[in-house]
Amino acid sequence: xxxxxxxxxxxxxxxxxxxxxxxxxxxxxxxxxxxxxxxxxxxxxxxx
Numbered sequence: 001x002x003x004x005x006x007x008x009x010x011x012x013x014x015x016x017x018x019x020x021x022x023x024x025x026x027x028x029x030x031x032x033x034x035x036x037x038x039x040x041x042x043x044x045x046x047x048x
Contacts, residue, residue: 009035 012028012035019025033043 009032012032015028016025016032019028030043
């Protein structure tokens with residue numbers, strides 16, 4: 001039995017608050033947006 005998805009979302013939320021590496025921050029935000037059900041068009045807009 002694996003972990004509940006909420007566990008991963010909480011960890012990603014912590015990363016978005018504490019990340020110093022911009023790449024790690026951007027990736028965490030993209031995954032969080034996906035977990036929230038945001039459309040791919042909104043997520044793609046984050047890419048530089």
